[in-house]
Amino acid sequence: MDRTERFYHIDRLLNERRVVPVQAFLDELEVSLATFKRDLEYLRERFNAPIVWDRDAGGYRFDAPASGPRYELPGLWFNASEVIALLTMRQMLKNLEPGLLSAHVEPLLTRLRAILGEGELPIEDIDKRIRFHRQAGRTHDSQHFAPIATAVLQRRRLTIDHYVRARDETVTREVSPQRLTFYREAWYLDAWCHLRNELRSFALDAIRSVTLSTEKAKEASDKDIARVLDGGYGIFSGKQVEWAELEFTSEQARWVSKEVWHPDQKGQVLDDGRYRLQVPFSNPTELAMDIMRHVPAVKVIAPQSLRERIRGLLEQGLSSV
Incomplete structure (x- = not known):
């Protein structure tokens, strides 16, 4: 005990x-x-x-209550393992979105400190002993996260000024938030765009302003969200899904065979140690970037359009050397 x-x-x-x-x-x-x-x-x-x-x-x-704060034990009880898990989770949240939950988490931490005591588990050591290393993360305006999260959870619409990098322009849109996604060191808002009448993902670092509306958000079905936003590869969405077939050398297979590129991927280790990987994609942009990380230890078998895209990227890279 x-x-x-x-x-x-x-x-x-x-x-x-x-x-x-x-x-x-x-x-x-x-x-x-x-x-x-x-x-x-x-x-x-x-x-x-x-x-x-x-x-x-x-x-x-x-005895009769003493002067000072009223005696009351915390309503939540945790064993040592649960406390460590909570503190680790708090450290993760702090790294994912600094300051977002501090006001809500600190009272709990105060109670945990009272339960544990000074010498049993130094809470302050969590920051030093458990490390989250983020690389190439894109930052967004921290003031935007709270109203966006509120809109997602309370099912309210938002008006956002969204910067479109490809065209170097900012577009004002009314959106109905569906969910928040943290993917590869960046936050994305998955929402129904009333300007384009379709589901889209918006990177929070590309959002320039946010206005929370009182109007009820349009609801998209889980099936439609999965079909449009989750069927492809990575954060790039699309309804038309193709399958890429990749083959990695036996040396590279030692790492890649342990990686999850897509929840629906199919992998097979061949007799000679090579690794055959099949992943669905609708937009080749991110998949091509991941393939390029493994050159020359990867071969694109299919489809032909993806082979040509990778070949073109390699040629462009050689021409700039």
Whole structure:
């Protein structure tokens, strides 16, 4: 039984009985007398628990509430492993979207600190001991994330000024948010675009302004979202899906065979150690970039259009050297 559970049992015994002998606590908690007394002292100091020794009754009991904060144990109980998982999750959230949940998470951290104590698990060490390394991440205006997340969860429309990099222009659109996606170090808003009357993904770093509307968002079915936004490769959407067939050398297969390029991919290790990979795509842009990372240890078998695209990129690269 860890310390958190012992606090719960001490509180329960004192509430169930008027007076609790020391031996009853030791039997229930399965700890030494010294450990039990340390737990009592902690409950008194940290939680302002009005626990007193009643000499006449021969046990401990709750006294009248003391001055100061009202005695109340946290409503959530966590063992050591759960606390570590929560703190690790908090570290992940802090790296994904700095400051977004701080106001909501800090009160929980305060309670966790009270439960754990100063010496048992130094919470401050989480930042130092658990590291999230982000590379080539694109930053967005942090003020935009909260209203976008609100619109997604409350099912409200947004008006956004969206910068289209390919045309170097900014377009104002009304959109009905469907979901937020974190993909390859960047956030994307998947939404129904009322300007184009179709589902689209908008990179948050390309959004210049956000206005939250009171109008109800248009709902797209999960089936349509999956068909349009999830059927292709990576973040690039499209309704017409093709299958790419790639072959990696036996050396490269040691790494690639462990990678997930697409949830629906098909992989096969050949007899000589080469790795055959099939992935669906609708727009070849991102797939081509991933293939180029493995040149010359990869061969594009099909389709012919993808082979020609990779050949063209290689020729362009050689011409610029």
